[in-house]
Amino acid sequence: MTEETRLIHSGLAQTPLARTVGPPIQRGSTVLLPNAAALYDHESQVTYGRQGLAAQSALMEALAELEHAAGVTLYPSGLAALTGALLAVLKAGDEVLVVDTIYKPTRRFCDTVLRRYGVGVRYYPAKLDADALMAACGPATRLIVLESPGSLSFEFQDVPAIAAAARARNILTLIDNTWAAGLLFKPLDHGVDISVQALTKYVGGHSDVFMGSAAVKAPNLVRALDDGVLNIGWAVSPDDAYQMLRGLRTLATRMARHDRSARQIAGWLKSRDEVGQVLHPALPDAPGSDIWRRDYSGACGLFAFTLSPGRPSATAAFLDALKIFGLGFSWGGFESLAIDCDPQLAGRSSPGDYGGPLIRLHIGLEDPVDLMDDLDQAFAAWRAAT
Numbered sequence: 001m002t003e004e005t006r007l008i009h010s011g012l013a014q015t016p017l018a019r020t021v022g023p024p025i026q027r028g029s030t031v032l033l034p035n036a037a038a039l040y041d042h043e044s045q046v047t048y049g050r051q052g053l054a055a056q057s058a059l060m061e062a063l064a065e066l067e068h069a070a071g072v073t074l075y076p077s078g079l080a081a082l083t084g085a086l087l088a089v090l091k092a093g094d095e096v097l098v099v100d101t102i103y104k105p106t107r108r109f110c111d112t113v114l115r116r117y118g119v120g121v122r123y124y125p126a127k128l129d130a131d132a133l134m135a136a137c138g139p140a141t142r143l144i145v146l147e148s149p150g151s152l153s154f155e156f157q158d159v160p161a162i163a164a165a166a167r168a169r170n171i172l173t174l175i176d177n178t179w180a181a182g183l184l185f186k187p188l189d190h191g192v193d194i195s196v197q198a199l200t201k202y203v204g205g206h207s208d209v210f211m212g213s214a215a216v217k218a219p220n221l222v223r224a225l226d227d228g229v230l231n232i233g234w235a236v237s238p239d240d241a242y243q244m245l246r247g248l249r250t251l252a253t254r255m256a257r258h259d260r261s262a263r264q265i266a267g268w269l270k271s272r273d274e275v276g277q278v279l280h281p282a283l284p285d286a287p288g289s290d291i292w293r294r295d296y297s298g299a300c301g302l303f304a305f306t307l308s309p310g311r312p313s314a315t316a317a318f319l320d321a322l323k324i325f326g327l328g329f330s331w332g333g334f335e336s337l338a339i340d341c342d343p344q345l346a347g348r349s350s351p352g353d354y355g356g357p358l359i360r361l362h363i364g365l366e367d368p369v370d371l372m373d374d375l376d377q378a379f380a381a382w383r384a385a386t
């Protein structure tokens with residue numbers, strides 16, 4: 001062989017690999033098959049890298065454990081997981097009922113792509129109970145989409161009751177379970193058919209990787225989601241899958257800290273004159289607190305509160321004065337964040353009146369005392385501007 005050929009064929013994958021704690025990060029589009037018969041044996045082995053190699057398989061296995069699922073599919077973002085799961089189970093002529101408090105980009109997908117492909121879309125208020133929701137279903141209703149709690153205004157839905165009623169009518173249910181990160185609430189154990197989460201948030205935990213997952217129990221849904229990924233051609237990189245696996249190892253520990261700090265800050269906010277209501281489910285009088293206590297094993301770091309009514313510029317003064325809290329749309333990372341929600345509420349069928357400007361906080365892993373000091377000085381800026 002000439003040097004040209006030797007350079008192409010030296011330094012290739014070694015077998016067997018040394019055993020590390022985590023899976024190897026196998027980079028591969030091409031998978032080398034052992035013989036001619038194996039080339040088309042797609043059932044019993046991976047024949048192409050897009051199907052996912054060691055890191056992606058390990059992540060799917062770990063997420064199945066987390067979600068109590070029979071099958072998990074991975075997508076390049078949380079939004080792709082939501083849209084991918086919708087595409088996998090809906091067809092032209094079907095109708096989907098979507099909770100009005102849904103994550104806004106999911107709504108945009110329903111209003112544009114789903115409608116363009118002949119799927120009917122209707123929105124229902126988050127407070128609708130199972131009976132009223134069933135009464136709202138029509139003969140074409142194939143799927144009910146839930147998000148509990150809503151990630152801006154924190155309405156909790158009675159998920160087990162809705163899932164049971166839908167199942168009795170042969171209607172599928174899908175939930176965006178990102179707030180619970182698959183950890184605090186187990187939708188599949190409560191009868192939901194498809195549990196979706198943006199791994200980008202708490203599972204990743206470091207605000208630097210995108211990914212989403214859909215978890216299911218029923219064999220026909222495992223097949224439908226697998227086919228959906230295969231047909232559309234989604235793939236996630238082994239490096240990103242490895243980052244998600246790494247995040248999973250500390251998910252429970254981080255979440256306990258997010259929860260403790262967020263409860264402390266929510267209780268403190270409740271005592272402030274600048275604050276109207278605090279939408280944190282662990283506060284006894286918060287909307288949805290009863291459902292949360294019944295179904296969830298804890299809370300994450302994401303909640304909202306209303307500022308007392310004041311001039312619109314006072315809301316901006318409050319946000320602009322924050323020094324430790326960043327202004328940004330994501331959550332689930334180690335850092336604290338804040339946004340004003342009102343511009344997003346306007347896109348809903350019924351925007352709701354929360355009694356004052358709605359501010360969402362993500363409480364990160366910083367010392368909660370420092371975070372309260374930061375909020376305290378931002379309240380001073382709000383008072384000066386009100």
Ligand SMILES: Cc1ncc(COP(=O)(O)O)c(C=O)c1O
Nearest residue numbers: 077078079103151178198200211
């Ligand atoms: C509730 C909820 N679901 C889904 C997503 C989408 O996740 P991704 O950013 O990974 O697409 C987000 C992102 O903010 C979210 O807040």
